[in-house]
Amino acid sequence: MALDEIKIGGMGASRRRVEDNRFIRGKGNYVDDIVLPAMLHMEILRSPMAHARIKSIDVSKAWEIPGVRLVLTGEMLAARNLAWMPTLSYDTQAVMAMDKVRFQGQEVAAVIADDPYIAKDACEAIRVEYEALPVIVNPMQAMAPGAALIRDDKENQTDNKVFDWEVGDRAGTDKAFAEADLISKIELHYPRSHPSPIETCGSIADFDRATGKLTVYMTTQAPHIIRAAVAMVAELPEHMIRIVSPDLGGGFGNKVPVYPGYVISILASILTERPVKWIEDKTGNLISTGFGRDVYLQGELAVRKDGKMLGVRMHTISDHGAFFADAQPSKFKIGLMHSAFACYDIPVAHLTATGTYTNKAPGGVAYRCSFRVTEAMFFQERMVQAAADDLGMDQAEFRRINFVKDDDFPHRTAYGFLTDSGQYGKCLDVGLEAIDYKNFLVQKEEAKKRGRLLGIGISTMTEPLGAGNSREYDILGIKMFDSAELRVHMSGKAILRTGAKSQGQGHETTWAQIVAHELGIPADDIVVEEGDTDTAPFGMGTYASRSTPVAGAAVAMVSRKIRAKARKIAAHLLEVSEEDVEWELGRFYVRSSPDRGVTIQDCAMAAYSNMPDGMEPGLENNAYYDPPNLTWPFACYISTVEVDPETGVWDVLKVVAVDDCGVRINPMIVEGQIMGGLTEAYAMASMQFITYDVEGNCVGSNYMDYLLPTAWETPGFELHEVVTPCPHHPIGAKGIGECATVGGPASFVNAVMDALRGTGVRNIDMPLLADRVYEAIQTGKDISGAPPIKTEE
Amino acid sequence: MSSLYEEISAPPAAGVPVRRVTLNVNGQDRTVDVEPRLLLAHLLRQGLKLTGTHTGCDTSNCGACTVLFDGRPIKSCTMFAVQADGHEVQTVEGLATQSSLHPLQEGFKEEHGLQCGFCTPGMMMAAKALLESNPNPTEDEIRWAISGNLCRCTGYQNIVKAILWAAEKMRGSSN
Ligand code: FES
Ligand code: FES
Numbered sequence A: 001m002a003l004d005e006i007k008i009g010g011m012g013a014s015r016r017r018v019e020d021n022r023f024i025r026g027k028g029n030y031v032d033d034i035v036l037p038a039m040l041h042m043e044i045l046r047s048p049m050a051h052a053r054i055k056s057i058d059v060s061k062a063w064e065i066p067g068v069r070l071v072l073t074g075e076m077l078a079a080r081n082l083a084w085m086p087t088l089s090y091d092t093q094a095v096m097a098m099d100k101v102r103f104q105g106q107e108v109a110a111v112i113a114d115d116p117y118i119a120k121d122a123c124e125a126i127r128v129e130y131e132a133l134p135v136i137v138n139p140m141q142a143m144a145p146g147a148a149l150i151r152d153d154k155e156n157q158t159d160n161k162v163f164d165w166e167v168g169d170r171a172g173t174d175k176a177f178a179e180a181d182l183i184s185k186i187e188l189h190y191p192r193s194h195p196s197p198i199e200t201c202g203s204i205a206d207f208d209r210a211t212g213k214l215t216v217y218m219t220t221q222a223p224h225i226i227r228a229a230v231a232m233v234a235e236l237p238e239h240m241i242r243i244v245s246p247d248l249g250g251g252f253g254n255k256v257p258v259y260p261g262y263v264i265s266i267l268a269s270i271l272t273e274r275p276v277k278w279i280e281d282k283t284g285n286l287i288s289t290g291f292g293r294d295v296y297l298q299g300e301l302a303v304r305k306d307g308k309m310l311g312v313r314m315h316t317i318s319d320h321g322a323f324f325a326d327a328q329p330s331k332f333k334i335g336l337m338h339s340a341f342a343c344y345d346i347p348v349a350h351l352t353a354t355g356t357y358t359n360k361a362p363g364g365v366a367y368r369c370s371f372r373v374t375e376a377m378f379f380q381e382r383m384v385q386a387a388a389d390d391l392g393m394d395q396a397e398f399r400r401i402n403f404v405k406d407d408d409f410p411h412r413t414a415y416g417f418l419t420d421s422g423q424y425g426k427c428l429d430v431g432l433e434a435i436d437y438k439n440f441l442v443q444k445e446e447a448k449k450r451g452r453l454l455g456i457g458i459s460t461m462t463e464p465l466g467a468g469n470s471r472e473y474d475i476l477g478i479k480m481f482d483s484a485e486l487r488v489h490m491s492g493k494a495i496l497r498t499g500a501k502s503q504g505q506g507h508e509t510t511w512a513q514i515v516a517h518e519l520g521i522p523a524d525d526i527v528v529e530e531g532d533t534d535t536a537p538f539g540m541g542t543y544a545s546r547s548t549p550v551a552g553a554a555v556a557m558v559s560r561k562i563r564a565k566a567r568k569i570a571a572h573l574l575e576v577s578e579e580d581v582e583w584e585l586g587r588f589y590v591r592s593s594p595d596r597g598v599t600i601q602d603c604a605m606a607a608y609s610n611m612p613d614g615m616e617p618g619l620e621n622n623a624y625y626d627p628p629n630l631t632w633p634f635a636c637y638i639s640t641v642e643v644d645p646e647t648g649v650w651d652v653l654k655v656v657a658v659d660d661c662g663v664r665i666n667p668m669i670v671e672g673q674i675m676g677g678l679t680e681a682y683a684m685a686s687m688q689f690i691t692y693d694v695e696g697n698c699v700g701s702n703y704m705d706y707l708l709p710t711a712w713e714t715p716g717f718e719l720h721e722v723v724t725p726c727p728h729h730p731i732g733a734k735g736i737g738e739c740a741t742v743g744g745p746a747s748f749v750n751a752v753m754d755a756l757r758g759t760g761v762r763n764i765d766m767p768l769l770a771d772r773v774y775e776a777i778q779t780g781k782d783i784s785g786a787p788p789i790k791t792e793e
Numbered sequence B: 001m002s003s004l005y006e007e008i009s010a011p012p013a014a015g016v017p018v019r020r021v022t023l024n025v026n027g028q029d030r031t032v033d034v035e036p037r038l039l040l041a042h043l044l045r046q047g048l049k050l051t052g053t054h055t056g057c058d059t060s061n062c063g064a065c066t067v068l069f070d071g072r073p074i075k076s077c078t079m080f081a082v083q084a085d086g087h088e089v090q091t092v093e094g095l096a097t098q099s100s101l102h103p104l105q106e107g108f109k110e111e112h113g114l115q116c117g118f119c120t121p122g123m124m125m126a127a128k129a130l131l132e133s134n135p136n137p138t139e140d141e142i143r144w145a146i147s148g149n150l151c152r153c154t155g156y157q158n159i160v161k162a163i164l165w166a167a168e169k170m171r172g173s174s175n
Helices: A074-079 A116-124 A139-143 A170-179 A223-234 A260-272 A282-288 A373-391 A395-402 A424-435 A437-449 A507-519 A547-574 A600-609 A667-686 A739-755 A770-779 B040-047 B103-110 B120-133 B139-145 B157-174
Strands: A040-046 A052-058 A068-073 A084-086 A092-094 A107-113 A127-132 A161-168 A182-193 A202-208 A213-218 A241-244 A276-279 A292-303 A309-319 A348-356 A453-462 A482-488 A494-498 A526-529 A581-584 A587-590 A593-599 A620-625 A634-643 A650-660 A718-721 B019-025 B028-034 B066-069 B072-075 B088-090
Touching: A040 A116, A040 A260, A040 A282, A052 A107, A068 A074, A068 A116, A068 A260, A084 A223, A107 A116, A107 A260, A139 A309, A139 A348, A161 A170, A170 A292, A170 A309, A170 A348, A182 A373, A202 A260, A213 A223, A213 A260, A223 A241, A223 A260, A260 A276, A292 A373, A309 A373, A373 A395, A373 A453, A373 A739, A395 A424, A395 A453, A424 A437, A424 A453, A424 A634, A424 A650, A424 A718, A437 A453, A437 A634, A453 A739, A482 A507, A482 A547, A482 A600, A494 A507, A494 A547, A507 A526, A507 A547, A547 A581, A547 A587, A547 A593, A547 A600, A547 A620, A587 A600, A593 A600, A634 A739, A650 A667, A650 A739, A667 A718, A667 A739, A667 B157, B028 B040, B066 B120, B072 B120, B103 B120, B103 B157, B120 B139, B120 B157, B139 B157
Parallel strands: A040 A276, A213 A241, A309 A348, A494 A526, A650 A718, B019 B088
Antiparallel strands: A040 A107, A052 A127, A068 A107, A084 A092, A161 A348, A182 A292, A202 A213, A202 A276, A292 A309, A453 A634, A482 A494, A482 A620, A581 A587, A587 A593, A634 A650, B019 B028, B066 B072, B066 B088
16 A cells, blocks of 8 residues: 555655754754864954055054964965956956955955964954045945945946846837826835844854865855866865755855855865865855845836726846846846736836845845846836726735746746746735725724724735756856755665755755655655765755755655666566556555555665676666756735834734645745744834945844844735646656745735825835835925935035 | 863963862863863863854854753853853753653754754754743743843744753653
């Protein structure tokens, strides 16, 4: 009899997590927990200025402190050709500033010492003389005539522009707008934000002169990419580099790029011939490592009187900081911004994008996001609400009539993406019912009569997850596939390794469930390992919700290869031809007499002890999976809020999430991902942002200024599911990790704007701080959050 | 009794003051020589090799370093090791016995109250203090009690459930 899949921890089981066993005991193995013999400690001195010429650096006092082993400056790096490094967006980035500093927090020097306290003391003893230069903190300043040139290091760079780019059908869109009954417009700023995992970045570089091998333990979501980058930058051969990504205390895109700290620690280890540990402090993390967003979004939607969307125009102006270091693998300059409106049936669209340098930290990482889809979907859903308002149409109905219909798949979007499946209308219905939409509208009107402001916000979207396919997506030329390697031992227990890297998503638990589903080996019998480039197959890592769409698919494919070999062994053991062998979960049997069968464990044993003549012994294999397309999960998030007109404070009354991420491997983990994502969505809507004052000082450099919601503010969430399997994924799964972060913010903002309907206010930029909401209510005017918000002058 | 200064760093340079401190950690007396400026969190992590206590910020905001100090939850990054002289400290490593987990540990696993696990030790220590003074807390009381601890992964809802799970189990076993 076939096994009960749930009992063996297969697909669909809310299997409790394997990794928890060490985390709940305090036995996780994060990079700062690792101690190597004779290890030294590194601290980085950062620039207090946002834009300034370095006149001199005096490190002599630092050298005088007992316990200091090495002091590094940009000049010393330059002597080894390490002062600059390539970024993931084909720009260059300073590892340490030499000529000038270009943002506050930039690396200026480093001290390597016997302990971290001494290294900090010594950093304070370094004297740097700066000559202030004009500071640019937003794209408008950057593009103003006569603006100071930030990247004077680059030949042929005469202004602060990074790129001009466009996509879509300009002429067709113009025509659609000419024919429209109504054109609705909106202008937004998606503020700069930081992924801010609680664990900061860090590394321990350990260069062994005797073997020539460099081992780096580090906080990375993509160990193999790092190995390729280190090979390039440090000019070491790949087989002499081992990158180990131990347990990560969260990532959210922050731990994808190569940061100067990693490179400096590597050089320090090569020079001292001792292991060098660098653990970034929180301020260093917030002011220097990859931020997300910081985009001005302008657009308009052409609609017909009956509500049909006819065309959309978008223009984005993005602020990339001092170096163009967007961590994204597409050839599109502004990432997947043009995935906007993918769930709506719109004939034509056009997008123009301008990117600028500013004196702010570089980054542009996909913060719980697939490369700007968060901005895209936020714009989309704010635009949709504004257009529904302008039309005087119900916001749910407006969405529904424009959705791509269930039987219209595959669907080519106006910007050229191919979506493959979905039940958008059904998801919306489930959401509306859960929030009791009709009733709420009635309640809202009644409350209004008594001076209470209630609002409801809807956000519906499909987004492209799981980069990529090798035709369109690569990093440094390496195609965006992923991999899995499975070894089944003779007892039928197994070890699985993948090229992905968990940061809390629970791969050790879910990957085993996929193997259990494919092979019938109980999940508890399968160990999962990731993160060590010496043992894991080459993969592109975990971000952009690509683990399940790509590495998860590779896990299914390698299991199928194993099953194909096991089938041959089974035929041999059962003494029948392979065609006469049938499979049910965990067991092969003879078609004509189902009682005669052998288990997968029997086959495993035979693979080492009794294989058919001529068959290679063993039961192991690997699979490299290049997805045919992105996956397109759909989500509907609806929230209700109450705004206090006296104070501008708003409270969330209820949040409903309906997610269709295809087949769910582990429902418990999927729900955990959704709730985590919703919390970050709420954070961005309500409090979390990084801004800069006119001098380029980062406001948001610690957790007192950069606010993350606590358990107290965070609302409760009600989750619902719809399942439309992904047609091209081997187990029908789509990505889920980022959906709620991407789609969530608009539901909160739309809800507050709905509460303010009738006050004349059309937009308040995120975060919707109470003072912004209050000011909007008082003045009846929109509030722009574009930094600098207020200048003292 | 052992002197652990060497394990924290190289022997102190001339002129660096050193204090001898005796504290009880998870039921065991430990005597260490430390610089007065050494943070308690660093003593626990580097000196005593109890790396379950994490540090996640520089400003006493994240709570990843939460331990119990004479039974009360404190942020060990905000206290000097010398201030712990003569006091009792409990860390996450003291929660489980060899044969069984603490109900909070079980609850966190059962209710999926953790993802990356970085905030988890601090969360559980804050929750332990709550349940010791209030065995039957409401959801609001739990949310308030852990509001000094940041979690970036879970959205807190499952952490609340995990603590409720543990509270129920602890009440059951004490009846
Ligand atoms: S490390 Fe953040 S509060 Fe102690
Ligand atoms: S589980 Fe990752 S911070 Fe809480």
